[in-house]
Amino acid sequence: MGLLRYESQTRNPLVTGHKTYHQVTEDIVRPIEAKPSKLWKIGFTISLFLLSFGAYSVYRDVVYGIGQWNLNKTVGWGWDITNFVWWVGIGHAGTLISAILLLFRQGWRTGVNRAAEAMTIFAVMCAGQFPIFHMGRVWNAFFVLPYPNTRGPLWVNFNSPLLWDVFAISTYFTVSLLFWYAGLLPDLATVRDRAKEKWRKRMYGVLSFGWTGSTKHWQRHESLSLVLAGLSTPLVLSVHTIVSFDFATSVIPGWHTTIFPPYFVAGAIFSGFAMVQTLLLIVRKVLSLEDYITLEHIEVMNKVIVLTGSIVGIAYITELFISWYGQNPYEAAAFRNRWDITTPLAWSYYLMMSCNVLSPQIFWFRKMRRNITVTFFMSIIVNVGMWFERFVIIVTSIYRDYLPSSWSTYYRPTIWEVGFYMGTFGLFFTCFFLFSKFFPVIAIAEIKHILKKSGESYKEGVSGIETQAPEEFAHEQAHAH
Numbered sequence: 001m002g003l004l005r006y007e008s009q010t011r012n013p014l015v016t017g018h019k020t021y022h023q024v025t026e027d028i029v030r031p032i033e034a035k036p037s038k039l040w041k042i043g044f045t046i047s048l049f050l051l052s053f054g055a056y057s058v059y060r061d062v063v064y065g066i067g068q069w070n071l072n073k074t075v076g077w078g079w080d081i082t083n084f085v086w087w088v089g090i091g092h093a094g095t096l097i098s099a100i101l102l103l104f105r106q107g108w109r110t111g112v113n114r115a116a117e118a119m120t121i122f123a124v125m126c127a128g129q130f131p132i133f134h135m136g137r138v139w140n141a142f143f144v145l146p147y148p149n150t151r152g153p154l155w156v157n158f159n160s161p162l163l164w165d166v167f168a169i170s171t172y173f174t175v176s177l178l179f180w181y182a183g184l185l186p187d188l189a190t191v192r193d194r195a196k197e198k199w200r201k202r203m204y205g206v207l208s209f210g211w212t213g214s215t216k217h218w219q220r221h222e223s224l225s226l227v228l229a230g231l232s233t234p235l236v237l238s239v240h241t242i243v244s245f246d247f248a249t250s251v252i253p254g255w256h257t258t259i260f261p262p263y264f265v266a267g268a269i270f271s272g273f274a275m276v277q278t279l280l281l282i283v284r285k286v287l288s289l290e291d292y293i294t295l296e297h298i299e300v301m302n303k304v305i306v307l308t309g310s311i312v313g314i315a316y317i318t319e320l321f322i323s324w325y326g327q328n329p330y331e332a333a334a335f336r337n338r339w340d341i342t343t344p345l346a347w348s349y350y351l352m353m354s355c356n357v358l359s360p361q362i363f364w365f366r367k368m369r370r371n372i373t374v375t376f377f378m379s380i381i382v383n384v385g386m387w388f389e390r391f392v393i394i395v396t397s398i399y400r401d402y403l404p405s406s407w408s409t410y411y412r413p414t415i416w417e418v419g420f421y422m423g424t425f426g427l428f429f430t431c432f433f434l435f436s437k438f439f440p441v442i443a444i445a446e447i448k449h450i451l452k453k454s455g456e457s458y459k460e461g462v463s464g465i466e467t468q469a470p471e472e473f474a475h476e477q478a479h480a481h
Contacts, residue, residue: 024448025190028289031441032439040433040436044433047425047429047430047433048426050422052423054422057417058129058133066134075398075399076398077398078395078411080133087124088127088169088243089268089271090123090127091176092269092272097109098183100233103229103230111297112276116272116276118180118431118435119275120176121431124172125428125431127169131165133420144156144162145166161249164245175232179232182228184440185208186445192207244260244265253330253331254338254397255393259318262311263312267356267386269304270382273305280293281379298372305363305379306364309382323335330402333400334396337397337399344410345395345399348388352391354385356382359381359382
């Protein structure tokens with residue numbers, strides 16, 4: 001027992017309630033085996049409705065062209081690219097929680113990593129649609145793939161950051177999917193072994209790839225997790241860095257700034273953690289998982305939010321300072337279009353500053369960090385603010401060009417632009433609802449792994465091992481690893 005007590009006793013437990021290994025399995029697998037709740041059915045129906053509206057909006061875009069959108073002669077990148085950057089940012093927290101915190105052996109990641117990884121995959125699926133349909137002629141999308149072709153010496157432009165996006169995001173999606181699925185294998189085998197219906201046993205049997213829980217399987221599983229974590233870590237930094245190059249390598253005032261790569265990465269982690277909070281607070285309540293997604297998890301994630309929010313605030317101030325210090329009249333004019341309250345879109349700039357810089361400062365207070373209602377409200381506020389950050393960068397930099405004769409007075413999305421965006425929400429939540437119904441939302445094996453050093457009963461010094469019969473203890477140890 002002495003070997004298990006290297007965890008600081010002053011830290012709060014990561015698993016509350018006096019849980020045994022068997023109780024952990026029961027609690028997490030229960031939502032999969034039970035019939036869908038009324039709340040789940042309502043949420044899934046709303047998601048399918050949004051997805052249908054989005055599909056019809058995309059149909060309109062493909063049939064009639066992106067003239068259906070409210071783009072004009074100055075605003076060539078509008079609502080759709082704003083949404084693309086926003087969704088890519090949402091997908092960042094999953095890989096960060098899974099990969100980087102795994103390499104640093106942070107125990108608190110175990111309660112939240114599974115849902116965060118799933119969120120990453122679904123968010124990247126949503127993000128990838130926007131550039132494809134922005135092409136207008138979507139049937140030519142294969143032109144972005146660099147393969148030898150029969151059309152003569154026609155190659156993609158390898159100097160374009162838009163092409164780098166294709167490489168970065170497809171790699172990111174592939175590695176995230178492998179990481180998520182590899183982590184699921186032991187838990188899918190647990191669900192398979194407990195299944196009573198024949199179709200369920202067969203389905204989870206196929207999905208678990210014949211996992212038996214042998215020592216060899218565990219060794220390979222842990223080796224694969226470390227390799228994928230090592231591959232994912234540079235991807236966390238590279239993906240949003242490359243997305244920022246879409247802007248930073250241009251010559252448009254308000255875009256060509258060298259601070260964009262770290263600024264975009266910090267903003268992506270900021271918005272990604274906020275979305276994880278939103279989802280996990282709902283999952284925690286609906287699936288009754290308060291013992292596994294504890295106030296300790298919520299507080300630690302709020303600390304990350306206030307840190308990255310402060311970094312984003314410094315980036316905003318740096319942009320304003322460089323605009324003033326550089327004395328470039330066009331750059332100064334681009335920033336004046338943002339902060340000058342007499343300009344049409346200044347309200348979006350002040351909304352962004354309020355949501356992203358001022359509001360997260362409430363998390364300096366421990367009482368606020370541990371308040372569920374405040375956290376849920378703030379997680380939504382942060383993501384609204386981060387959406388407006390992308391809108392401000394894209395639209396306010398280009399809606400007033402060099403010539404006043406070409407200025408757009410205002411930019412409003414059409415119903416089909418809004419529909420496309422709502423449709424991606426439908427896709428995201430449809431996937432998430434299905435994931436929460438058919439897969440364990442929390443990693444069972446990883447929770448069991450930390451139970452002996454971060455569970456409540458072990459923190460209190462009341463050993464769950466000593467109260468069990470020897471054969472029961474041996475059986476549970478075999479189940480855990």
